[in-house]
Amino acid sequence: MDRQSATLPVHLSRTLFDRLDGLVTAIADDRDGRPVEAPFTGNVVSEVVECAPQDVALAVDRASDAQQAWADREPADRARVVQRLHDLVLDRQDELLDLVQLESGKSRAHAFEEVLDVAATARYYGYRTEKILDSERRRGMVAGLTRTEVHRHPVGVVGIIAPWNYPLTLAISDAIPALLAGNAVVLKPAEQTPYTALLATEILREAGIPHDVFHVVTGDGATLGPALVEAVDYVSFTGSTATGREVAAAAGRNLVDCSMELGGKNPLLVLADADLDRAVRGALGACFTNAGQLCISTERLYVDDAVYDEFLERFVAAAADLDVGPSYDYDREIGSLVSKAQLDKVESHVADARERGATVHCGGQARPDLGPYFYEPTVLTDLPKDADAACEETFGPVISVERVDSTAEAVARANDSEYGLNASVWTEDEKLGRAVARDIDCGTVNVNEGYLASWGSVDAPMGGRGKSGIGRRHGPEGLLRFTESQTVSVQRHPLFDAVGIDSGLQAKALTALLRLWRRVPFLR
Numbered sequence: 001m002d003r004q005s006a007t008l009p010v011h012l013s014r015t016l017f018d019r020l021d022g023l024v025t026a027i028a029d030d031r032d033g034r035p036v037e038a039p040f041t042g043n044v045v046s047e048v049v050e051c052a053p054q055d056v057a058l059a060v061d062r063a064s065d066a067q068q069a070w071a072d073r074e075p076a077d078r079a080r081v082v083q084r085l086h087d088l089v090l091d092r093q094d095e096l097l098d099l100v101q102l103e104s105g106k107s108r109a110h111a112f113e114e115v116l117d118v119a120a121t122a123r124y125y126g127y128r129t130e131k132i133l134d135s136e137r138r139r140g141m142v143a144g145l146t147r148t149e150v151h152r153h154p155v156g157v158v159g160i161i162a163p164w165n166y167p168l169t170l171a172i173s174d175a176i177p178a179l180l181a182g183n184a185v186v187l188k189p190a191e192q193t194p195y196t197a198l199l200a201t202e203i204l205r206e207a208g209i210p211h212d213v214f215h216v217v218t219g220d221g222a223t224l225g226p227a228l229v230e231a232v233d234y235v236s237f238t239g240s241t242a243t244g245r246e247v248a249a250a251a252g253r254n255l256v257d258c259s260m261e262l263g264g265k266n267p268l269l270v271l272a273d274a275d276l277d278r279a280v281r282g283a284l285g286a287c288f289t290n291a292g293q294l295c296i297s298t299e300r301l302y303v304d305d306a307v308y309d310e311f312l313e314r315f316v317a318a319a320a321d322l323d324v325g326p327s328y329d330y331d332r333e334i335g336s337l338v339s340k341a342q343l344d345k346v347e348s349h350v351a352d353a354r355e356r357g358a359t360v361h362c363g364g365q366a367r368p369d370l371g372p373y374f375y376e377p378t379v380l381t382d383l384p385k386d387a388d389a390a391c392e393e394t395f396g397p398v399i400s401v402e403r404v405d406s407t408a409e410a411v412a413r414a415n416d417s418e419y420g421l422n423a424s425v426w427t428e429d430e431k432l433g434r435a436v437a438r439d440i441d442c443g444t445v446n447v448n449e450g451y452l453a454s455w456g457s458v459d460a461p462m463g464g465r466g467k468s469g470i471g472r473r474h475g476p477e478g479l480l481r482f483t484e485s486q487t488v489s490v491q492r493h494p495l496f497d498a499v500g501i502d503s504g505l506q507a508k509a510l511t512a513l514l515r516l517w518r519r520v521p522f523l524r
């Protein structure tokens, strides 16, 4: 390794990385290593196995061979594995938090959100899957004469492609329902955060997942991603809109179903009657969690004229006061950006905003004194609508605030985007908040919360519209996407092929029957 090795946080050891390297599925054991960086320092954590497309093929083959035996187990038996996973993730959180922070550079509190998410998802699906997968009776063609039921079968092997920003959550929280539905999984984590995915794999195996039912391949996304999409029966992709388009097109060519959880440019609306204490605190969390590298975090604020001046003053003061810096304890509020590429993007959006005349109220600077990729929480106003930071996802701690004259204008500005992932509305009038929420073109809308209320409501679907993606995670929808439905209908008495009856007469009789049918409420 050319660069210095990262000093490990207290709950990790070098032997852990050797053990985790052994969990990667690869045909040959002499594959190159790929350096993984610690964003707090820029030092190298370790070198992870650089898999090749043949390794993806091997992983999918093994997963495919193991899948049927897993699917044949009772749903309650599969659920017990996930219930154990819930407890193990809580028990082993010190290691998980250290590793999430080491690879992603986020603060400890933001890393803990990932532990919370995995536990909540494991609890929800661990106890609800049996009911969600239950076969259902549906109305038959003719009541009493046709018995129809719908069954759910696993699709086979699910390919999960995950980003770096929530390396624990996004490695495992989609895998949980996929596995519980009886599928095998092959996971391709992001290049920046493979070890978190591998530690999650170790914990999943400790919880009882059969070895070949869950595989991980590590390395370059542009090399391994297409090979994975080509081979699997369903693609669950989370990442940028640009890559998502390519992945969805490849899945489409193969006629396999997919879900695309993509980027956002999420609005937050402060209405005239909002409680400003709560709104300022809530907006801070919505904007700066994980240094803004959260798909559902806020990047656009629309504030009613009635409270704009006071809100802006308080929000800027609070943003400037956030404690940014590296720490493996809960004592710093905001961590680092993940990489130089991410820092470059944030800097270019702020430079473009400045050039176009935006006002920078706080931040607007990298902080190399804290670590190579730290960036200050930044609040902009007067941002032209065509500026990069106004219309493209920055994915960093850069927020624009805009004055609006009415709630209607706030909603119109919020909807003036090609993205449609998440939104937030602040008002003391809950009824108004719920009504405004329904007018916003986003997959999730939070009233008097930034993102956690919807994200944490794991019984309800979550996902984006427009450039933010297709498909939904969470809730029954998040599990049923990993199944094929099958309709079985039993015809107890023949209807249309009565021998010897003139087909013209039959058509007349059926026409009369259809007319009657529409008029009888309980038959409709």
Ligand code: NAD
Pocket (backbone or CB within 6 Å): 161, 162, 163, 164, 165, 166, 170, 188, 189, 190, 191, 220, 221, 222, 223, 224, 225, 226, 238, 239, 240, 241, 242, 243, 244, 246, 247, 260, 261, 262, 263, 264, 294, 295, 393, 395, 421, 464, 468, 469
């Ligand atoms: P990215 O698209 O660069 O990478 C995501 C994953 O795709 C990585 O594992 C990468 O290796 C892989 N990949 C790269 N090229 C590929 C290809 N040609 N085929 C298949 N896979 C390929 O995204 P990123 O920078 O890692 O993540 C940040 C983005 O993810 C942001 O836009 C963010 O909004 C989005 N995101 C969305 C959600 C959501 O739920 N909607 C959640 C988290 C992140």
